[in-house]
Amino acid sequence: MVDVLSPTTPDQLRDAVGWALGSKTPLEVIGSGSKRAFGHAVLADTVLDCSKLSGILFYEPEELVISARVGTPLAEIKAALAEKNQQFHFEPGNFPALLGDDVVPDAGTIGGLVATNMAGSRRIKVGAARDHLLGFEAVSGRAEDFKSGGRVMKNVTGFDLSKLMSGSFGTLGVMHTVNLKVMPCDEQSASILVTCDDPKVANTIMTAAMGSENEVSAAAWISSADVRLLDIPVASEFGGGLVALRVEGPKPSVSWRSEALCTALGQYGETYELAGSYSQRLWQFVADVKPFVCASDKPNMLWRVSVPPASGGAVAERLMDVTGGRVMMDWAGGLIWLQITGSDAMAQQVRDIAGASDGQAVLVRAPAKMREGIAVFHPENPALGRINAKLRQNFDPEGILNPGRLSPPSAIGEGA
């Protein structure tokens, strides 16, 4: 039987972890559970449900900061920000939908977002959740309260634990409060589309755009197969793949930069300018990885391959050749989504190709059985692995927080 602990206050959270520590009961830490299928299954029968640690504590738009309990639904936070015409600059996409099953838009909690270090297309310019977490309060695996950072924009007081907690998948501590930096929404956003079927040429176009003065805030490539799924009028006219480049800012600046980009990139293909809601729809499509959203029971695997941006095209091509899969590129080539259908995730091949280009590959979606046998996260370099293991040991000596989440059962004890 699965036992669920649902603390409603930070004190209760500490008690719950204290009890688990005393009774050596491993805990599966969840927010709303929307990303449970990401990573390995946690080896625990007791769930520590943080969704009742909920609510915005303060939101000061002029100070560019919001503070909330971790269980606050992302949708609630986004709505509050939208009311003041603000946003998280790292524009997290609708990741849970990728993992399958009827998920509502903006599912998930703010804590889960930080713990998995999510980021959308703007990462290439402004970073990920880690770059926007100003501070947090948590309970470590030692059942002790600890905090780091604060609520101000600039802070170098002590080690920057906010970075460590971002993306740690709840294996070092359970946060109960997070303070995040927010940013104003831009006055205008537009996209320049360039027709392009070849991922390598697409990469060249994106590299040229990113290296220009036009402050491109997102650069993606969508293959011809997937452009058809894009619900915007001009898309059907293309009949091929396309590079999308986004410029954001004050109106006159956006027009000027759009024009400059069209002129500069005309040599590579036909260019179109997409404005307003169509442009937004396109970037939502990319952020949500729409082409590869499908039910989780289908035997298909989704990889997230991260490489130096300028190698993206070549890596994408090689991945398609070797695996027969479909790809979409984001982050100017730095992120390649690879979907493989069939019964083999081709983990070794994918990892070898990513590794050869100083990159890494994470298996985002695969049937549960398959995930048991493959390391979902890219194997870490042994020297770093030793330090990670020590950190884990120092923060959670009894291994009660999310054991097994980051590495498959066979590898436990080796990595973090």
Add this chain to the structure above:
Amino acid sequence: MLRMPEPDQHTLARRKDIIAAMKDVIPSPGGVIVDEDQLRPYECDGLMAYRQLPMIVVLPENTGQVAAILKYCHTHKIRVVPRGAGTGLSGGALPMADAITISMMKFNRVLDIDWDNRAAVVQPGVTNLGITRAVEHKGFYYAPDPSSQIACSIGGNIAENSGGVHSLKYGLTTNNVLGVEMVTIEGEILRVGGKGLDQTGYDLLGIITGSEGLLGIVTEVTVRILRKPETARALLLGFNSSEEGGKCVAAIIAAGIIPGGLEMMDAPAIKATEDFVHAGYPLDVEALLLVELDGPQVEVDYLIERVGNIAKDFGAVYSRISETEEERLLFWSGRKNAFPAIGRISPDYMCMDGTIPRVRLAEVLAGMQVLSQRHGLGVANVFHAGDGNLHPLIMFDANKPGDLERAEAFGGDILKLCVEVGGVLSGEHGIGVEKRDLMGEMFTADDMKHQERIKMAFDEDQLLNPGKVFPTLHGCGELKTLHAKAVADKFPTIPRF
């Protein structure tokens, strides 16, 4: 008075052997410094109130040498103090009598510029400005720009997570570093991060950045470079009170405008800088805002007008817009020379560095005036207004008995005030020895112990830069012990389903 760890007599007694071993590792002349007169320049960093001659100084030339030195120190339990350009303002590179100071200034080469990935790979001794110099011929630059950029090293920037006037829009060092090579105290060479955006495992790069030389010695750095904005223009805005100035800053940001630079000065700072550089600052205002907009010309012209209008609505009594590049630089010359300007009117000054929530500005400045009277010392304020980072400059005379102590007490009170209003002890200069003993104002004992547990994962014997950041270092045994009070044996009284 500052308490540092007691020198280890055993190490001091072996100084000769240690020198010989170091000369084996670094055979080139000048690589190992042992004479007192040559050690003298290393006795302090930018925090000149504290001085200590190092046991010896070594200047390694490559990563292999750094690894060999650290391995030796680890085996023989010898303390080390990493050092970059020595411009740090919190005493992070303050030597110890029984420690080897490792200067990284021979690591001064730009290794690779990868234009396509917009990344520069450099050695840690390259200066901050040196990176921009290496890429500007193709229209690129490195964004974080501490005022010390002409001298400070990128290795020091990583260690301190330095910021600059452009940090509000472009981020701090931590947001602009892609990877490092770092040697651990055991002599192991780690490569963390790289030109791609994701890392495996925990975010070690994020923890190394800002770790003040306590986790390892950085031997190579990969940073993001950006295209230089097409143009930049600045506005000077004067207000009758710093409160009005603060409200104008809030209004600019509330209007959705994030300027490239957003600086503020109070009346004493305005007067001192104007007397020094004649930037044309108005002398009859209580607060001066310097707002810089950068980007394409059309954007800058458009935003300048909007900011000008906001300023008018928020009671600006003075407003001037730079019409030429020379004029823009003139506006900045005052702000950039604020430290030496204060140096002209006061025999000594101490530069503090707290951050506060911007809305509390007026209250904090008023509180500072009260403290100024209580301690009997003057203070001038320059302020990264966009991100709430204050730099109060406390004026004193070190030759007057008791003045330094009063300045330190005044500084400590200012930082406590910052923490009281929801701010922090340091926005960009780091903790070092300067603010070490104030850490308890912000952190509980458990908070500190969790930080120390990170230190322990890298450096169990606490050989790297001891005496910095942590007011008291707990032994590893104590940090590993599980506290009985935390372990609740009874069933917790929380909702279960």
